[in-house]
Amino acid sequence: MESLMQAIVEPRNLLSIAVAVLVFATLVTLLGSITGGARLDDRMKAVSVRRDELKRRSRQAIAGSQGGALRHTDDGFKKRVVERLNLSKMLEDPKVAEQMIQAGLRGPGPLTTFYFFRFATPFVFLFLAGAYLFFVNGFGQPFMIKLAMTMAAALAGFYGPNIYLQNRIAKRKLSIMQAFPDALDLMLICVEAGMSIEAAIVKVSQEIGTTSIDLAEELALLSAELSYLPERRMAYEGLAKRTNHPGVRAVATAMVQAEQYGTPLGSALRTMAKENRDLRLSAAEKKAAALPAQLTVPMIIFFLPVLFVVILGPAIISIQDTMAANQVEGVGDR
Numbered sequence: 474m475e476s477l478m479q480a481i482v483e484p485r486n487l488l489s490i491a492v493a494v495l496v497f498a499t500l501v502t503l504l505g506s507i508t509g510g511a512r513l514d515d516r517m518k519a520v521s522v523r524r525d526e527l528k529r530r531s532r533q534a535i536a537g538s539q540g541g542a543l544r545h546t547d548d549g550f551k552k553r554v555v556e557r558l559n560l561s562k563m564l565e566d567p568k569v570a571e572q573m574i575q576a577g578l579r580g581p582g583p584l585t586t587f588y589f590f591r592f593a594t595p596f597v598f599l600f601l602a603g604a605y606l607f608f609v610n611g612f613g614q615p616f617m618i619k620l621a622m623t624m625a626a627a628l629a630g631f632y633g634p635n636i637y638l639q640n641r642i643a644k645r646k647l648s649i650m651q652a653f654p655d656a657l658d659l660m661l662i663c664v665e666a667g668m669s670i671e672a673a674i675v676k677v678s679q680e681i682g683t684t685s686i687d688l689a690e691e692l693a694l695l696s697a698e699l700s701y702l703p704e705r706r707m708a709y710e711g712l713a714k715r716t717n718h719p720g721v722r723a724v725a726t727a728m729v730q731a732e733q734y735g736t737p738l739g740s741a742l743r744t745m746a747k748e749n750r751d752l753r754l755s756a757a758e759k760k761a762a763a764l765p766a767q768l769t770v771p772m773i774i775f776f777l778p779v780l781f782v783v784i785l786g787p788a789i790i791s792i793q794d795t796m797a798a799n800q801v802e803g804v805g806d807r
Contacts, residue, residue, distance in 0.1 A: 551585050551586055551589040552585050554589055554592075555585050555588050555589055555592075569584065569587065570584060571714070572638055572639075572642060573587065573638070574714070574715050575642045575645070575646075575715060575716070575717050576638055576641040576642045576645060577641070577645055577687060577690065587634055587638065590633075590634045591631065591634045591635075594630035594631065594633050594634060595627045595628070595630040595631040596627070596630075597630060598626040598627050598629060598630030598633075599623060599624075599626060599627035599630065601626070602622065602623045602626035602627070603623045606619040606622055606623060607619060607623075642717075645687045646716065646717065646718055648685045648686070648687045648688065649685060649687050649688045649691065649716055649718055649721070650718055650720065650752070650753060650756065651684075651685065651753065652681055652684040652685035652688045653685075653688060653718070653720055653721060653724075653749050653753075654720075654746055654749040654750040654753055655681065655684065656677050656681045656685075656688060656692065657724065657742055657745055657746035657749060658746050659676075659677045659680060659681065660673045660674065660677050660742055661739060661742040661743055661746060663676055663677065664738055664739055664742060665739050670699075670728075670738065671696055671699055671700065674692050674695055674696045674699070675692075675693070675696050677692055678690075678692035678693040678696065691712060691715060691716060694712075694715075695708055695709075695711075695712045698711055698712075705729075705732060706729050706732075706733075709725040709726075709728050709729050710725060710729075712725055713725040713726075719752070720745075720748065720749040720752050723745060723748065723749075724742075724745045724749070727741045727742075727744075727745055728741070
């Protein structure tokens with residue numbers, strides 16, 4: 474057992490394990506496109522659950538019931554830990570609930586999971602880093618350096634859930650931004666063909682799923698909220714709040730104004746589609762403009778050494794051959 478642990482904690486073996494994990498993550502990412510349809514079906518099932526909840530809430534409001542605050546139940550080990558330690562108050566962050574919605578994580582379950590991991594991850598990282606540095610391989614560092622490295626691991630564990638959440642929000646926003654102008658064009662075609670805005674949203678949510686699952690989910694949820702919320706303005710504002718994208722917020726404001734003042738919906742959609750295409754193009758141009766600066770360091774590290782070897786290699790070889798020939802001639806003369 475000890476020999477196995479020593480073999481695992483060797484730097485070379487750790488590097489091999491890290492490479493294997495990265496290769497596995499790459500394969501999972503490449504295979505994720507194949508399972509996109511299954512993920513879309515799961516998202517649509519979640520939206521149907523939300524639609525049923527809105528329907529029940531609407532019926533209770535019509536019946537005069539005061540218990541309209543339906544919510545999903547969340548029972549489990551993480552929920553008990555969060556409640557007993559009162560983590561929702563100790564780690565309270567007013568932006569967490571809004572950020573969870575922007576990341577596509579709805580209901581109390583993901584929020585409980587976030588608080589649980591934000592509490593547990595620092596201790597897990599602290600234990601693993603301390604056990605490795607103090608008992609397995611300290612890299613020849615003094616006690617204070619190892620203690621500082623252990624505390625840095627605990628700090629990384631504390632901010633790890635926030636970093637994961639921010640990355641998920643950024644990826645979701647990018648997916649919505651790339652597909653939203655096309656969705657507006659499809660919606661414009663449907664509206665000008667005589668379809669109502671609700672039917673157009675449902676149709677576009679079904680068609681845009683192959684391009685962006687996140688946008689298809691948001692449009693399906695918008696359709697459900699348009700049907701069951703007391704005011705249509707609340708549905709459009711909810712869409713803008715969930716996506717937190719300037720183009721979506723502008724479209725939501727235009728839709729509210731079109732219904733409030735009776736302005737033509739087709740012209741508003743056409744203008745918003747053009748503006749969102751310009752936003753997408755400007756984002757692509759900004760990314761392309763930043764590419765040379767980002768490629769500077771990889772080119773210095775990977776390209777320049779190879780270029781020097783290719784250029785200077787033949788000259789060095791010829792110099793060595795000349796020096797060897799001179800040495801042979803000198804020995805012959807003697």
